[in-house]
Amino acid sequence: MDSTAGPLNQLISDALVVIAPHVPRDLTWPILLLTAGLATTIWLLRKGVGAKGADGRIRRMPLRQFLLPAEIYTHVSARVDVGLYVFERLLRPLWVTTLLVGVAPGTEALVMDALNALLDSGPGLQSHYGWMLLYSLVTLLLYDLLFFLIHYAEHKIPVLWAIHKVHHSAEVLTPLTRYREHFLEGPIYAIGAALSFGIAAGLFGWLFSDSIAQATLFNIGFFALLFGFNGSFRHYHVAFHYPRWLSKWLHSPVMHHTHHSYLEHHWDTNLAAVTSIWDRAFGTLYIPERDEYTPWGLGPASQGEYRSFWQNVSGPFRDWSAMIKRKASSSAGLHE
Numbered sequence: 001m002d003s004t005a006g007p008l009n010q011l012i013s014d015a016l017v018v019i020a021p022h023v024p025r026d027l028t029w030p031i032l033l034l035t036a037g038l039a040t041t042i043w044l045l046r047k048g049v050g051a052k053g054a055d056g057r058i059r060r061m062p063l064r065q066f067l068l069p070a071e072i073y074t075h076v077s078a079r080v081d082v083g084l085y086v087f088e089r090l091l092r093p094l095w096v097t098t099l100l101v102g103v104a105p106g107t108e109a110l111v112m113d114a115l116n117a118l119l120d121s122g123p124g125l126q127s128h129y130g131w132m133l134l135y136s137l138v139t140l141l142l143y144d145l146l147f148f149l150i151h152y153a154e155h156k157i158p159v160l161w162a163i164h165k166v167h168h169s170a171e172v173l174t175p176l177t178r179y180r181e182h183f184l185e186g187p188i189y190a191i192g193a194a195l196s197f198g199i200a201a202g203l204f205g206w207l208f209s210d211s212i213a214q215a216t217l218f219n220i221g222f223f224a225l226l227f228g229f230n231g232s233f234r235h236y237h238v239a240f241h242y243p244r245w246l247s248k249w250l251h252s253p254v255m256h257h258t259h260h261s262y263l264e265h266h267w268d269t270n271l272a273a274v275t276s277i278w279d280r281a282f283g284t285l286y287i288p289e290r291d292e293y294t295p296w297g298l299g300p301a302s303q304g305e306y307r308s309f310w311q312n313v314s315g316p317f318r319d320w321s322a323m324i325k326r327k328a329s330s331s332a333g334l335h336e
């Protein structure tokens, strides 16, 4: 294959080598083992309490059931997760390529040009590990902000909620639920990620005389590691709480349990991906009490329309056509 790769392919594969360590991955063996290890610790410390059943209620369980409960992993929702995960994996290379060759470098160039025009050439700083950490942190905060804004819009705007509903139609949570999303949602978040990477790269590219790289730990992007762990555990049925003070800065995994709850006081809360900063700033932070009841899914009224794989794939189109029909009939009503 190498002999037929032209400069464009070379460019993409070079970019992949650089960016791959910073793309968060939840479903790696080390992260899953870490999740199981921490869950076992919770089981030991709380004497068998701390995992939720398919109904979203905490109860005491023997270890095997605590870690891998049959009622969750044989649930129709968990089986649909697998189908949607495979679908998402097949389409993901498309979004990643668009992100790498299109939006991210374009945004980076725009930001650098704008800064050069406004403030003249940058201060020409020299890079060291502290700066690299800061670069990673700024990228993470920007990523989290873009994630928050997109997610907020998806919860508040009906046309977008029709797409995001598929993630919320999960009636039980498994690490695969992280990837349970409609195929139209992938590109939306990919654009958000590309914009945040591009803005941070443009800013740091302008500040430093040579190029600067993000900090890594064991060759993995420092914050991609944090994100990967959090993404996996927050869709696990074990309630992992952080101390309250820490929850004000970082989302604990259990804070996403409430995000998936259909109880009205849990709606539209904890919308960011990693930190609590943006939810705190926009008033959507919700730190649950210990053992708080969180029934997952869309709720009894509409869950029946989002059970099978095809119901979920066709969901947004059904909702949109209903919206168009409603609009047409209401405007027809006005002319009568």
Ligand SMILES: [Zn+2]
Pocket: 151, 155, 164, 167, 168, 259
């Ligand atoms: Zn959501």
Ligand SMILES: [Zn+2]
Pocket: 167, 177, 178, 235, 256, 260
């Ligand atoms: Zn989720």
